[in-house]
Every structure is written in C-alpha cells, then in structure tokens.
Amino acid sequence: MLVNLTNRAMALLLAGMLLMSNGDIPGCSSVTALALSQSSVSAVHRRNVVVVGGGPVGLATALTLSRPPHSCNVTVLERTDGDTSVATYNPARSYLYNINPRGLRWVDSVPEVATKLDDRGVVVRGGFGRFCIVPADPSVAIPEPTGVTVAGSPPKSQKRNTRATPSISKSVWIPRHQMVELLQECCEEQLYNDSKGVGSIQVCMGKEVASMVDTAETALPESQKGPSITVHCRDGSMYGADLVVAADGIDSAVRAQLRDPAQSESWLASKARSFVVRRYRSPATGLKLKALQLPPNFTMIDHDGTLVTTQAQNLYSIRGTNQGTRDFASLGLLPMKDPDMVRPANIITRPDHELWKLADGSAVKAWFQSNWPRLNWDEMVDDKEWERFVQAKTTTFPYCQYVPGSVVVAPNESAGVVLVGDACHAFPPDIGQGINAGLQDVVALDLALQDREIDLCQDSVPPSWSPSASAPTLGQGLLRYQRNRRAEHGALIRLARFGSPYQYRQPWIRDRIGRVCWSANVAFRLLLNKATFGWVPPAAILLAQNVNLSYRQVMRRADTTARVLQSTVLAAVAWLLVRKFSLL
Known part of the structure; x- marks a missing residue:
C-alpha cells in the first residue's frame, strides 16, 4: 500500500513539474515528456530499454518493444540535436528508401505506420516504377518512361520457396527524413493510446553515448534489482536499461563500447572478438x-x-x-x-x-x-x-561489412545488448536492401523475444501482439536472435559484394570491363534459367527480388549454379585433355 502511494505521489509530482514548465524536459520532445506523467503506475515494473539511434530502424525498434507482449518503457537517444526529422535531413545526401516486402513485413505489423507510409510515399506495384533513360545527345528523342521489373512472375503451379523468381508485388519510395518524421509521429501518437499494456517511448535529442557501465547487483533478488546497464552520455545525463539496442549506424558507439578494453572485467566485453568488423571491398566501395x-x-x-x-x-x-x-x-x-x-x-x-x-x-x-x-x-x-x-x-560508399556477433548477454540472462541495422551490417546501396534488412532485424528481434519461430518470408504470419505461453528469458531471446541473424548477415554482405555493383556506370577501364563481365554472367544465368524452366536459378540479384527467399537461400542457390558451371567447365577441359593425349 505504501509503495503504491509513493509511486502515485511521484507521478503527480512529475505531472506538476511538467505543467509548470509547459511540458518541456531538456533534450526530450514535449509530447513525449507529457506522456511520462500519464503512464500507469504499473509501468515501473516494466523492462527498461534504451535504443541508441533515432533513425528509422531505431524508431521502429522503439515502437515494437513498447507494444504488447513486450510492453517496455523505451528511451531513444539520438545524438543529433533539434527536431528529429529536420536534424537528419541533409540536402547534399537526400537519401531515398525503396521499402519492399522484406521491410513492409514490419510496416504492415504497425497499421498506423502502414497508413502513413502509403499516404506519403510513392507506392509502386509490380516492380520499381516508371523509368526513363535520357540520352546525352540533344538530337536524340527522349523516350517515354517505362515500367521497371527485375524478374517475371512465376508459373501458378510454383509456390513459395520454389525455384521461381516472382517480381516484387509492392514497394514504396520515400525520402529518409520523411520516414523518420512519420515514425516519430507514430511514437508520439502511441503515447495517447488507451490500450492496456502499452509502454512509454521517450525520444531525447542531442544525446551522444560516451560509455556503458554494468550496474547489476547480482546479490540482490530479481524483484529488488534496478536497471542492469547504465548508459552515460557526453552531456552528463545517464539512462538505466535492462536492454540496450544499438541502432546507431555504421560507426556505432555502442559496438565500440563492446570492444573497449576498459570493459574487460565486465560481461559487456565478454564477446569482444565477435564485434570486430569484417570488411570486404566491392566495385562500389569508395564511390x-x-x-x-x-x-x-x-x-x-x-x-x-x-x-x-x-x-x-x-x-x-x-x-x-x-x-x-x-x-x-x-x-x-x-x-x-x-x-x-x-x-x-x-x-x-x-x-x-x-x-x-x-x-x-x-x-x-x-x-x-x-x-x-x-x-x-x-x-x-x-x-x-x-x-x-x-x-x-x-x-x-562504405565497405561491405558486418560483425559476426550481434548480442552480448549478462550471466544471469536478465540484461543484454543487441545490434540492429547498420550497426551490425552496412554496404553500398546497390542492392536496395539497407532499410529492408534493418527492418527485418526488428521483426527477428520481436519474434525471438517472444520465443517464436523466426520466419521472415512475405506470406508468413505477421507478428502477433498476443503474449506467448512461455516467454523466454531476455538472454535466451537475444541468443535466438543472434543464431538467426549471423548467417543472414553474412549472406547479405556477399549479396552486396556481387549483386549489382556496377549500376553506377563507374568510368574506369577496369569498371567497364567488370560491367561487361557481370552483365554477361547475369544474362547467361538467366538464359539457363529460362532454358531449364526454372530448375537452374538465375543470378543472385534476380533471386533477391524473390522476397520469399531469405538471404541465405538466395546465396545458396546462386552458389549452386556457380558450382554446377565450374564442374561443367572442369569436366569439359578434362574430357578434351583425355581425348588429346589418347590420340597421341
């Protein structure tokens, strides 16, 4: 009874402070801060999550983990100061996303995000939109734009995960800053959601992570423990968490902390070797x-x-x-x-x-x-x-890179750190999978924490918000996530290296030779695919358009074709040599 009264008094005190300050908490949006005073008293027993990085993948993670069955209290730390959408818009870069069914799987699980995305983005069905190549010579007529599809539709008799390569059924083009803006709106709107079991989301700007400290007191019983990890920011602020999600991009500060020698005595650095970045060059690296x-x-x-x-x-x-x-x-x-x-x-x-x-x-x-x-x-x-x-x-454009490890778990499995998006895999934008792979990480994390099978195919059942019968510990869920994503991330990086690295028409002589060889390889594989009625898979970049295939399945099939071709060439050479020497 005394505890309940104390909690209620603290909530009323915070509400009064917010009213006196017009709802402003330094570094946080006013809408988010106001919601803290409206949160249920029972929220103090919820798991605390700190998401580092306020980009699309970070905000998507916050939305997912704050909803049932997770119902976490989430704090998003974004190092850029000012309003999220404005601060992350750079006219020199002007990134645009093409969100295909791999990424739309997460989008469709959050109806308000799906509605806003369809309203603000360019929705394309059956391909990537209408495309026009304008000739350089002014005396040549400008052609009419035509629809772009990467692969044809499969026969009706062929079902999911067959050798068919269906075209992308739907994709949405949207500028990065608009994607960030609509996700932030959804985070703020969720704060007024009357549904029971919804956790809070607090977005704090100008928060650059300086360090993480293990603050777990293992001698205390579980019911008396506070947050196991304390995240320190360079402005002196601190945030407690049971789970830290690194969504802070290719130069992840959280990932660097997991390799920091100063953490050698802590479980946070117990898997330091697995967070060493593996880098590979592609023809698009360095552009x-x-x-x-x-x-x-x-x-x-x-x-x-x-x-x-x-x-x-x-x-x-x-x-x-x-x-x-x-x-x-x-x-x-x-x-x-x-x-x-x-x-x-x-x-x-x-x-x-x-x-x-x-x-x-x-x-x-x-x-x-x-x-x-x-x-x-x-x-x-x-x-x-x-x-x-x-x-x-x-x-x-960066190297094609990833880290083998994506999680680290406390010995008692009550706390952990997980990497999503560019923090654990990054590559040039040739294959158009950056945002989609990041959102797939969010779906995989959601399913792993629910102890559900991680199946990311287009026609698999979307994540349910109903709690599972026997929820795993946090550590068990994180390890399931890592087991699934490790092989996927490795295959994704191989796809990025060889998928479509010459589409920018790089002008060096070696680039032009490489583009001819790459095009010949893709054409030859496609010809074999047509000649064998789909039994020989096409090139990896075409297989990737089949959203019913995982990245592992894409590369496994592409490698199978390569091995068959290599074996055929070796057999032909051996036959010619045997025939030649037998005639001698």
Missing part, C-alpha cells in the same frame, strides 16, 4: 555521392526543340556528354510523392573525378552546362545552390 537540388517539374529539351516536363513519381537517369574515365557522369533522380518538392539529382562516381576538384560554384555550373546541354541551368539552379553543392561534403 562518392553528392546531390544537386533541382526544381520540381523541371523541363528538358527534346530533339525537336520542345520541352519535356519531368514527373515527380518517375525515375530518371540523365546521361552526360562526357565519356572519359575521369569526366563521365549521369544524373540520377528517384521518385518523390510531393510534386512540389525539390528533386535531388544524385551524382555518383569515382573519387578522382574532375568534378570533385572544382572549387567554386561558377566552375561547377559551367561544367554542368557543357555536360548536360538538355537542361537550362540558368533558370533551374541559382548561384546559392551551386555554392552549397561545392561546399557540401561528399558521401563515400
């Missing part, structure tokens, strides 16, 4: 990207002098006239839902490209004018944008 902001619905000059107006929801690749190894470039534009929104035009090329050496806006403008004569640069882009483009830092 540099910048985006120039073009006006919405800009026009291009057609072969007959008429103007062709671009459409916001179409994809465009505008070829340049330069064809050298250090001056070739194309402009790439991805679909946007809002027809009045500026169009980011991406330039992706090698780091020794002459464009990166230009030091002022007027020089860059002159270079664009000579390379893309179809566009009226005087009217489209002002001097301020040219200077911004010059001053902006380029984004460098």
Whole structure:
C-alpha cells in the first residue's frame, strides 16, 4: 500500500513539474515528456530499454518493444540535436528508401505506420516504377518512361520457396527524413493510446553515448534489482536499461563500447572478438555521392526543340556528354510523392573525378552546362545552390561489412545488448536492401523475444501482439536472435559484394570491363534459367527480388549454379585433355 502511494505521489509530482514548465524536459520532445506523467503506475515494473539511434530502424525498434507482449518503457537517444526529422535531413545526401516486402513485413505489423507510409510515399506495384533513360545527345528523342521489373512472375503451379523468381508485388519510395518524421509521429501518437499494456517511448535529442557501465547487483533478488546497464552520455545525463539496442549506424558507439578494453572485467566485453568488423571491398566501395537540388517539374529539351516536363513519381537517369574515365557522369533522380518538392539529382562516381576538384560554384555550373546541354541551368539552379553543392561534403560508399556477433548477454540472462541495422551490417546501396534488412532485424528481434519461430518470408504470419505461453528469458531471446541473424548477415554482405555493383556506370577501364563481365554472367544465368524452366536459378540479384527467399537461400542457390558451371567447365577441359593425349 505504501509503495503504491509513493509511486502515485511521484507521478503527480512529475505531472506538476511538467505543467509548470509547459511540458518541456531538456533534450526530450514535449509530447513525449507529457506522456511520462500519464503512464500507469504499473509501468515501473516494466523492462527498461534504451535504443541508441533515432533513425528509422531505431524508431521502429522503439515502437515494437513498447507494444504488447513486450510492453517496455523505451528511451531513444539520438545524438543529433533539434527536431528529429529536420536534424537528419541533409540536402547534399537526400537519401531515398525503396521499402519492399522484406521491410513492409514490419510496416504492415504497425497499421498506423502502414497508413502513413502509403499516404506519403510513392507506392509502386509490380516492380520499381516508371523509368526513363535520357540520352546525352540533344538530337536524340527522349523516350517515354517505362515500367521497371527485375524478374517475371512465376508459373501458378510454383509456390513459395520454389525455384521461381516472382517480381516484387509492392514497394514504396520515400525520402529518409520523411520516414523518420512519420515514425516519430507514430511514437508520439502511441503515447495517447488507451490500450492496456502499452509502454512509454521517450525520444531525447542531442544525446551522444560516451560509455556503458554494468550496474547489476547480482546479490540482490530479481524483484529488488534496478536497471542492469547504465548508459552515460557526453552531456552528463545517464539512462538505466535492462536492454540496450544499438541502432546507431555504421560507426556505432555502442559496438565500440563492446570492444573497449576498459570493459574487460565486465560481461559487456565478454564477446569482444565477435564485434570486430569484417570488411570486404566491392566495385562500389569508395564511390562518392553528392546531390544537386533541382526544381520540381523541371523541363528538358527534346530533339525537336520542345520541352519535356519531368514527373515527380518517375525515375530518371540523365546521361552526360562526357565519356572519359575521369569526366563521365549521369544524373540520377528517384521518385518523390510531393510534386512540389525539390528533386535531388544524385551524382555518383569515382573519387578522382574532375568534378570533385572544382572549387567554386561558377566552375561547377559551367561544367554542368557543357555536360548536360538538355537542361537550362540558368533558370533551374541559382548561384546559392551551386555554392552549397561545392561546399557540401561528399558521401563515400562504405565497405561491405558486418560483425559476426550481434548480442552480448549478462550471466544471469536478465540484461543484454543487441545490434540492429547498420550497426551490425552496412554496404553500398546497390542492392536496395539497407532499410529492408534493418527492418527485418526488428521483426527477428520481436519474434525471438517472444520465443517464436523466426520466419521472415512475405506470406508468413505477421507478428502477433498476443503474449506467448512461455516467454523466454531476455538472454535466451537475444541468443535466438543472434543464431538467426549471423548467417543472414553474412549472406547479405556477399549479396552486396556481387549483386549489382556496377549500376553506377563507374568510368574506369577496369569498371567497364567488370560491367561487361557481370552483365554477361547475369544474362547467361538467366538464359539457363529460362532454358531449364526454372530448375537452374538465375543470378543472385534476380533471386533477391524473390522476397520469399531469405538471404541465405538466395546465396545458396546462386552458389549452386556457380558450382554446377565450374564442374561443367572442369569436366569439359578434362574430357578434351583425355581425348588429346589418347590420340597421341
């Protein structure tokens, strides 16, 4: 009775403080802070989770773990200061996501996210949208945009996980900052949800993680223990947690802590070797990207002098006239839902490209004018944008990398740390799986903590919010997650290395030779696939479009074809040698 009265008094005190401060808690959104005063007293007995990283995967994790059957109290720590959606928008990068059924599996499990995503994104069915390659020569007509599908639909007789390669049934294009914004809205709206068993979500900005400390008191009974991990931020704030989720990207501070020699006496560093990053180079590693902001619905000059107006929801690749190894470039534009929104035009090329050496806006403008004569640069882009483009830092495509370990668990299995998204796997964006693989991690973590089978196929049953009959310990759930994701992440990185690394038309001579060889390999495998009525699998990048296959299954089938071809070649060479020497 005394405990209940104390808890109720603390809640009323916090509510009064919030009312006196107009709902503001330093570093937290006001809506989130207000919800803390409205949380149920029983929430003090819920598991505390700290999610490091306020990007799409981090916010998705917060939504999942705060809902039944987990019902955790979640604190999201984002190192960028200011509003989440604004702070994470960089016009020089202008990332756009293509969320396919691998990622939509998580989206569909949260109805409000699915509704907002369909409303704000470009929904494409049966492929990736309408695509137009604009020729560099102004005397050549601009073709009409056509639909893009990577693979055809399978025969009706072939079911899930067969050798068929169905095309993607639905995907959604959306800019990264809009994805972050809608997820943050869902986190805030959940705070007003009257459903029982829903935990709280607190989003704190400007919180850069400095260290993690094991604060578990193993001598105390479980009912008297506080949070087992304390996360220290550089501004002096501290957050207690039973579970820390690292969703803080390729340079994860949490992952670094798990390898910190200062933690050698703690269970937090007990698996330090498994968090050593394994890096592999692909033909896309090291490429540099910048985006120039073009006006919405800009026009291009057609072969007959008429103007062709671009459409916001179409994809465009505008070829340049330069064809050298250090001056070739194309402009790439991805679909946007809002027809009045500026169009980011991406330039992706090698780091020794002459464009990166230009030091002022007027020089860059002159270079664009000579390379893309179809566009009226005087009217489209002002001097301020040219200077911004010059001053902006380029984004460098990373190595294909992952860590073998994705969890570390306390000896009593009551606490742990888990990695999701880019914190445990990262690669260039060639295969379009970054956001989708991250959201699959969230689904796998959800199912593992429920002690359910981790099946991420498109037509498998979505995660249920009903509690399982015998929930595992936190440690058991985390270890199940690691067993499932370790092989998946390794296969994902192999797919990233060999899937489609030449799509940026890298201009070096070796790149052009590699692109020809890669294209021949894909064409030959596709021909065998058609000739054998699907018994010989096509190339890995085509298999990846079959969302009913895991990454392990994709690479296993691609490797099977490779081994068959190698064996056939060796057998043919052996036969020729035997025949030659027998004739002698």
